[in-house]
Amino acid sequence: MHPTRVIGLMSGTSVDGIDTALVEISGRDLDLKVELIAGETYPYPPQLREQILELGAGAAVSMAELATIDDAISRTFAEAAQFIQVGHQAATLIGSHGQTVYHRPRQEAGELGYSLQLGRGSLIAHLTGITTVSNFRTADIAVSGHGAPLVPRVDAYLLGDSRKERCIQNIGGISNVTYLPAVSDNWLCQIRGWDTGPGNSLLDLAVQHFTNGAKTYDENGDWAASGTPCYPLLEKWLSHEYFHLPPPKSTGRELFGVAYLHQCLEDAQGYQFSTWPADFLATITELTAVSIVHNYDTFLPRRPHQVLLCGGGSRNIYLKRRLELLLGKVPVSTTDQLGISACFKEAIAFAVLAYWRSVGIPGNLPSVTGASQEVLLGEIHGHYR
Numbered sequence: 357m358h359p360t361r362v363i364g365l366m367s368g369t370s371v372d373g374i375d376t377a378l379v380e381i382s383g384r385d386l387d388l389k390v391e392l393i394a395g396e397t398y399p400y401p402p403q404l405r406e407q408i409l410e411l412g413a414g415a416a417v418s419m420a421e422l423a424t425i426d427d428a429i430s431r432t433f434a435e436a437a438q439f440i441q442v443g444h445q446a447a448t449l450i451g452s453h454g455q456t457v458y459h460r461p462r463q464e465a466g467e468l469g470y471s472l473q474l475g476r477g478s479l480i481a482h483l484t485g486i487t488t489v490s491n492f493r494t495a496d497i498a499v500s501g502h503g504a505p506l507v508p509r510v511d512a513y514l515l516g517d518s519r520k521e522r523c524i525q526n527i528g529g530i531s532n533v534t535y536l537p538a539v540s541d542n543w544l545c546q547i548r549g550w551d552t553g554p555g556n557s558l559l560d561l562a563v564q565h566f567t568n569g570a571k572t573y574d575e576n577g578d579w580a581a582s583g584t585p586c587y588p589l590l591e592k593w594l595s596h597e598y599f600h601l602p603p604p605k606s607t608g609r610e611l612f613g614v615a616y617l618h619q620c621l622e623d624a625q626g627y628q629f630s631t632w633p634a635d636f637l638a639t640i641t642e643l644t645a646v647s648i649v650h651n652y653d654t655f656l657p658r659r660p661h662q663v664l665l666c667g668g669g670s671r672n673i674y675l676k677r678r679l680e681l682l683l684g685k686v687p688v689s690t691t692d693q694l695g696i697s698a699c700f701k702e703a704i705a706f707a708v709l710a711y712w713r714s715v716g717i718p719g720n721l722p723s724v725t726g727a728s729q730e731v732l733l734g735e736i737h738g739h740y741r
């Protein structure tokens with residue numbers, strides 16, 4: 357069978373731009389293979405990014421404004437899909453995650469969650485002339501799942517090992533883990549995955565706060581590395597109920613966003629710092645690292661043999677070093693080491709999920725999202741040219 361050429365489009369909770377992957381997919385599950393032909397992040401126009409961040413922070417907008425933003429996101433995603441194909445053979449399918457602007461996970465048994473991604477698949481299909489799968493989270497939510505994380509099934513087939521237990525740790529705006537036991541017969545139902553808490557979201561917001569918007573993130577973690585974490589303050593933050601909630605669980609900027617950062621800044625007033633704001637940034641970075649390891653120690657059967665990082669946070673050298681220290685003997689590297697781009701893994705995953713949808717393979721893992729069953733993820737939008 358010929359490989360299928362698919363584009364994966366993803367903009368995550370950092371809202372830094374549209375991660376775009378042009379891939380060739382062959383095989384279906386254990387024989388699944390993905391070759392990254394091209395990967396690029398296309399930044400959002402600054403004004404659109406601001407509007408998305410405001411929406412995510414709970415700003416009240418009219419339906420007319422919402423429609424305008426939805427249109428602009430759809431068009432920006434379609435452009436990303438067009439740009440990535442320049443100089444390459446065209447794709448026949450697009451998987452577009454869209455832009456999450458609201459995520460309300462289910463709280464109690466019997467209740468359903470809600471998750472809203474903007475960027476309409478129908479418009480992307482029409483503008484690109486390529487069949488587009490979008491709205492990946494709603495089917496899992498309809499069968500009582502969290503609708504997130506959805507990448508773990510793709511992680512399983514691309515990064516599972518017959519001997520080693522692995523944690524695939526994505527550090528985007530929010531952090532999420534996929535725990536992969538060694539491949540065995542009833543392996544899929546033993547896989548676990550959930551959002552561990554903040555990734556870079558609070559650190560990014562803090563850097564913007566302290567630089568009056570001149571910087572958007574702490575490059576390589578250099579600023580935080582020049583400070584020292586304040587452990588009593590960290591202890592206080594770690595008492596947040598999310599870190600102690602058993603999986604399945606998912607979260608977003610609704611919990612770990614602007615309001616939470618302001619709370620952290622207020623909390624900090626009761627503590628002594630020798631280097632401000634570097635100590636604060638070091639403490640925020642430590643919150644990400646310690647909460648990840650706390651999640652492993654509390655909710656996994658044991659620590660894995662290996663941790664593979666991905667997402668933009670895998671480029672934060674200081675954060676990676678803190679994780680290495682906290683994890684002791686467990687080696688920490690990135691998914692690049694196994695041939696899967698750490699920066700484009702999420703975009704690659706939505707290409708695979710679209711491909712699975714097109715051939716009728718379920719994309720969710722009930723052991724991860726808490727859904728009552730496996731379901732086909734995403735809505736297929738044809739095109740008319």
Ligand SMILES: Nc1ncnc2c1ncn2[C@@H]1O[C@H](COP(=O)(O)OP(=O)(O)OP(=O)(O)O)[C@@H](O)[C@H]1O
Nearest residue numbers: 368369370528529530556573575576667668669671
């Ligand atoms: N060189 C770097 N040094 C430090 N941090 C970096 C670097 N490059 C990227 N980042 C961080 O990674 C973030 C973007 O990561 P990524 O694109 O994985 O997030 P996302 O996909 O938007 O989020 P999510 O996975 O929660 O949906 C940036 O906002 C920044 O904080």
Ligand SMILES: CC(=O)N[C@H]1[C@@H]2OC[C@@H](O2)[C@@H](O)[C@@H]1O[C@H](C)C(=O)O
Nearest residue numbers: 369456459504505506507530532702
């Ligand atoms: C609602 C939503 O967009 N959630 C994202 C977010 O970003 C990271 C984490 O929170 C993750 O659970 C999820 O995305 C990835 C791609 C997932 O579904 O696997």
